[in-house]
Every structure is written in structure tokens, then in C-alpha cells.
Amino acid sequence: MIHLRGASFVYQAPDGEVEALRRVDMDIAPGEFCSVVGPSGCGKSTLLSVISGLEPLTAGTAEVDGAPVCGPSEKIGFMPQRDQLFPWRTIRDNVTLGLTVTKKRTPEALVYADTLLRRYGLWEFAGKRPSQLSGGMRQRCALIRTMATNPKILLLDEPFSALDFQTRLSVSSDISRIIRQEGKTALLVTHDISEAISLSDRIFVLSARPAVVKSVHDLTALQGLSPLERRDTEAFHTYFQAIWKELDHHE
Amino acid sequence: MNNASPSPARQAYLLSVRRQKRQVHLWQAALLLGLLALWELSCRVGLSDGFLTSCPSRMAATFLNLCRSGDLWRHIGVSCGETVIGFLSGTALGTVVAICMWWSGKLARILDPYLVVLNALPKTALGPIFIVWMGAGQGAIIVMTLAISLIVTILNMYQGFLSTDGEKIRLMRSLGASRWQILWLLVFPANAPTLFATLKVNVGLSWVGVIMGEFLVSQAGLGYLIVYGSQVFNMDLVMTSIVILAAAAVVMYRLVLWVEKFLNRFWGKGL
Numbered sequence: 001m002i003h004l005r006g007a008s009f010v011y012q013a014p015d016g017e018v019e020a021l022r023r024v025d026m027d028i029a030p031g032e033f034c035s036v037v038g039p040s041g042c043g044k045s046t047l048l049s050v051i052s053g054l055e056p057l058t059a060g061t062a063e064v065d066g067a068p069v070c071g072p073s074e075k076i077g078f079m080p081q082r083d084q085l086f087p088w089r090t091i092r093d094n095v096t097l098g099l100t101v102t103k104k105r106t107p108e109a110l111v112y113a114d115t116l117l118r119r120y121g122l123w124e125f126a127g128k129r130p131s132q133l134s135g136g137m138r139q140r141c142a143l144i145r146t147m148a149t150n151p152k153i154l155l156l157d158e159p160f161s162a163l164d165f166q167t168r169l170s171v172s173s174d175i176s177r178i179i180r181q182e183g184k185t186a187l188l189v190t191h192d193i194s195e196a197i198s199l200s201d202r203i204f205v206l207s208a209r210p211a212v213v214k215s216v217h218d219l220t221a222l223q224g225l226s227p228l229e230r231r232d233t234e235a236f237h238t239y240f241q242a243i244w245k246e247l248d249h250h251e
Numbered sequence: 252m253n254n255a256s257p258s259p260a261r262q263a264y265l266l267s268v269r270r271q272k273r274q275v276h277l278w279q280a281a282l283l284l285g286l287l288a289l290w291e292l293s294c295r296v297g298l299s300d301g302f303l304t305s306c307p308s309r310m311a312a313t314f315l316n317l318c319r320s321g322d323l324w325r326h327i328g329v330s331c332g333e334t335v336i337g338f339l340s341g342t343a344l345g346t347v348v349a350i351c352m353w354w355s356g357k358l359a360r361i362l363d364p365y366l367v368v369l370n371a372l373p374k375t376a377l378g379p380i381f382i383v384w385m386g387a388g389q390g391a392i393i394v395m396t397l398a399i400s401l402i403v404t405i406l407n408m409y410q411g412f413l414s415t416d417g418e419k420i421r422l423m424r425s426l427g428a429s430r431w432q433i434l435w436l437l438v439f440p441a442n443a444p445t446l447f448a449t450l451k452v453n454v455g456l457s458w459v460g461v462i463m464g465e466f467l468v469s470q471a472g473l474g475y476l477i478v479y480g481s482q483v484f485n486m487d488l489v490m491t492s493i494v495i496l497a498a499a500a501v502v503m504y505r506l507v508l509w510v511e512k513f514l515n516r517f518w519g520k521g522l
């Protein structure tokens with residue numbers, strides 16, 4: 001579904017070049033839920049920008065759903081840091097923002113958006129403003145906004161970082177359940193190792209900037225368990241120790 | 252917290268808050284009445300010369316005279332009209348320029364030094380130029396008012412546009428939004444509070460422009476009444492006009508607050 005080959009990216013800043021990605025290889029299969037962890041400032045957000053076509057690669061190739069990436073695509077839904085709901089729009093108008101932007105406010109698309117709102121318990125809030133929702137509901141609303149354009153792939157950039165620990169646990173498992181239920185392919189950026197382990201099928205560990213893929217962890221031992229069940233297993237701690245060690249080496 | 256009957260402690264607290272509020276209002280009224288009484292008294296007993304300092308009773312008489320002759324509403328109307336046209340056009344034009352600057356970073360960089368100079372320059376100094384260009388009439392007054400609020404608006408709005416959350420812009424871009432869409436769906440509504448803050452500043456600034464302009468050239472308006480009164484040594488007229496001016500300025504400011512509140516209700520709490 002997502003294929004990166006030797007993907008490299010360099011920012012041109014006034015005070016010099018900033019190499020963010022160096023020859024990153026990545027293959028993500030349809031329906032897979034993958035996470036990316038790495039030290040802060042290593043290039044995780046840049047990786048998502050590159051995949052979603054916001055920044056063109058400096059070198060290498062990026063392919064999404066069988067076609068090379070060139071500019072933003074409707075195959076990809078992007079979920080930014082914090083929920084980024086627009087406070088002046090109602091929940092329903094927030095959810096259909098993507099439809100407005102792409103001028104696809106067709107009756108079917110609106111029905112689909114309403115279906116998502118109903119299915120995930122936000123229907124009664126459709127006319128409310130984001131400020132009237134709890135943090136968890138806002139996050140769910142942000143996810144529905146991302147899914148309303150029916151993308152095959154979801155890119156999530158530390159969506160839970162602003163939530164407190166308790167909310168975060170329940171919201172993240174809530175969100176991952178919805179993503180799996182809708183059969184989406186997902187790539188989650190996080191700096192929380194335990195979150196990555198509890199939610200994903202595979203984890204990519206990135207090095208400090210410039211980011212290269214340091215290792216890939218296949219969480220086969222945790223397959224089929226819910227996020228909370230995973231946190232209770234022996235394998236969880238083994239994975240945690242392994243990834244922690246890899247991130248702990250400060251060059 | 253939403254119990255039918257609040258606890259006694261809560262009731263006592265609410266009562267004390269209410270009592271304090273009432274006391275503040277009482278003192279405010281007392282202060283006003285006291286000052287007015289002192290003023291009136293000092294005039295009556297001859298401590299001050301009513302011809303120079305006027306006094307509440309003489310002002311009241313002047314006010315009634317103005318009302319009766321029908322001039323009052325004409326003068327208020329002229330000044331308010333100039334102010335409203337001035338601050339609305341200044342705000343609108345300034346916002347348009349700020350949008351252009353947001354659109355083209357190059358334009359913003361080019362205009363930057365000019366804005367710095369124009370912002371530092373006291374705009375009232377330009378009054379005589381406008382009078383020469385526009386003729387000694389309402390046109391010159393309105394242009395001066397506009398000039399005063401224009402630069403502030405450009406600077407405020409541009410700053411607001413620039414501070415739009417980068418992550419929200421990234422979200423819009425990932426949806427494939429054009430620059431127009433980012434402007435109309437995100438940057439502009441996100442800065443509605445900035446717009447209203449600017450509008451409130453501009454109401455005050457516009458009164459400065461209007462009064463200044465009316466001092467220089469005019470046949471009507473509150474500024475005209477003040478200048479005319481001082482020229483014919485009618486301090487009663489001067490003082491009365493100033494009080495009316497204060498009232499008009501407050502009412503107009505309240506009106507803007509009210510419009511903001513109304514639109515907030517319309518757009519939701521987020522604004």
C-alpha cells in the first residue's frame with residue numbers, strides 16, 4: 001500500500017540545509033497498522049509529509065496504492081497533532097471539511113459522514129461546537145473528519161500527544177479499533193513506545209536526524225490482542241525493552 | 252453543583268458578591284452626583300466663574316436648547332456618520348491589504364518599511380494635505396479617519412493571519428485545499444477575534460480622526476460645536492458637546508461589542 005525506496009528529504013532553510021530523511025525504505029501492506037517511533041526532531045512528521053505528498057522527495061521514490069506520490073491525494077487521510085477541529089464550525093461541518101475542500105459534498109458523501117457520526121456515537125453532537133465536547137470525543141471527531149473522504153490510508157501524527165494519560169489510553173484504543181473496523185491502512189507517528197506496541201502490527205524505529213530506519217519490529221506475539229490486553233503480556237515488556245534500548249543511544 | 256437549593260455557604264457567598272456589586276454601583280453614582288453637586292455649588296456661591304467653567308444647570312439648559320432647535324440630532328448624526336464610515340472603510344481596506352500581504356510574502360516584505368514609517372507618523376499631521384486635496388468638507392474628515400485606522404488594521408490583521416496554527420494549515424493542505432480555500436475556510440474565520448479586537452480599537456481611533464477633522468474644517472458635527480463654542484466663548488456649549496461626544500462614543504463602542512456578541516452566538520463559542 002505504501003512503498004518507500006531510498007526516500008530522502010532535505011529542507012532548504014536560510015541558515016543551511018537540514019537533512020531530515022536519509023534513504024528510508026518502508027513497505028506497508030493493505031490493512032496493516034504500523035507505527036513510527038524515533039527521537040524528537042528526527043524527521044517523523046517529515047516522513048508523513050512526504051507520503052501525503054505535501055513535500056516532494058529530494059531523492060528516492062514514494063508509491064501509494066500503486067501510484068507514485070505527486071501532491072496531496074484523496075487516498076490519504078491525514079490526522080494532525082491535537083484534534084485541530086475548527087472551533088467556529090459545528091461538529092458536522094468539521095467532519096465534512098474535507099468534502100467541502102474537495103467540492104465533493106454529494107448526497108452520498110454526506111450520508112456516509114452522517115453514518116460515521118452515528119456509528120461512533122457523535123450523532124447527537126452533530127450540531128454542537130467542538131468546545132462542547134470532551135477531549136476523547138474531539139479526537140473521535142477528528143478521526144471521522146479524516147475518514148469522511150473515505151481514504152484508504154490514514155496518517156496519524158502524534159494525534160494523542162495533548163491528552164492526559166488516562167484519556168490517552170482509552171482514546172488511542174478507541175481510535176485504533178475504529179481504524180481496524182473500517183479496514184484502513186494506518187501509519188501512526190508517536191514518541192510513546194508503549195502506545196506504539198499496544199496499537200500496531202509493526203513498528204519502525206527511526207534514528208536521530210537524519211532519520212534512517214534503524215529496525216523494524218514485527219509484533220507477531222501480540223497479534224489479535226486488544227491494546228489493553230497487550231499491556232499485560234510478557235511480550236509487551238520484551239518489545240518495550242528492545243525498542244527503548246535502540247532509542248536510548250544518544251549519539 | 253446544579254442542586255435545586257445551593258448550600259448555605261454558597262448562598263452567603265452569592266449574597267456577598269451581590270452586595271459588593273451593589274455597593275460599587277452605589278459609590279459610582281454617589282461620586283458622579285457629588286462631583287456634579289460640587290461643580291454646581293461652586294458656581295452658585297461664586298467660587299468659580301460659570302462663564303468660564305460652566306455648570307450642570309447651564310449645561311442642561313444648553314442641551315434643552317439644542318434639542319428644541321433640532322440641531323442636536325443633526326450634529327450627532329454628522330459626527331457619528333463620519334466615524335462609522337471612517338472606521339468601517341478603514342477596517343475593510345486594511346483587512347484587504349493584510350490579505351494581499353498574507354497572500355504574497357514578497358509584497359509583505361516590500362511594504363514592511365513603509366508600514367513602519369506610516370505607523371510611527373501621527374496621522375493627524377496629514378490633515379491639511381487631505382483638506383487641500385479633497386476640499387474643506389466631510390470628504391477630508393473621512394479620509395483622515397480612514398488613514399488613522401488603516402495602518403493599525405493592516406498590522407494587526409496581518410500579524411493575526413501569520414499566527415494561524417501551522418498544523419491546521421498542514422491539515423488543509425493535506426486535503427488538497429487551494430490558497431483561496433485556506434484563506435476563506437481557515438485563516439479568515441480563525442482571525443474573526445482579531446478583526447473584532449481591531450474594530451474596537453478603530454472605533455476609538457476614528458473619533459480622534461473625526462473630532463480633529465471637524466476642528467479643522469466643518470459646518471456641523473460635535474467637533475464643530477466644540478470649536479464654535481470656544482470661539483464665541485460659550486463654554487456651556489463646549490462642555491455640553493463634550494458630554495454628548497462621550498455618550499456617543501460609548502454607545503458606539505457598546506454597539507460593536509453587541510454585534511460581536513451576536514455573531515459569536517451565531518458562529519459558536521469558538522470565536
Ligand SMILES: Nc1ncnc2c1ncn2[C@@H]1O[C@H](COP(=O)(O)OP(=O)(O)OP(=O)(O)O)[C@@H](O)[C@H]1O
Pocket residue numbers: 011012013018019020038039040041042043044045046047191209
Ligand atoms: N520547514 C522546515 N525548514 C527547515 N527545517 C525544518 C523544517 N521543518 C522541519 N525541519 C527540521 O527537520 C527536522 C525534522 O523535523 P520533523 O518535524 O519531521 O521532526 P519530528 O520527528 O516530527 O519531530 P517532533 O518529534 O518534534 O514532532 C527537525 O530537525 C526540524 O527542525
Ligand SMILES: [Mg+2]
Pocket residue numbers: 044045046157
Ligand atoms: Mg512531528
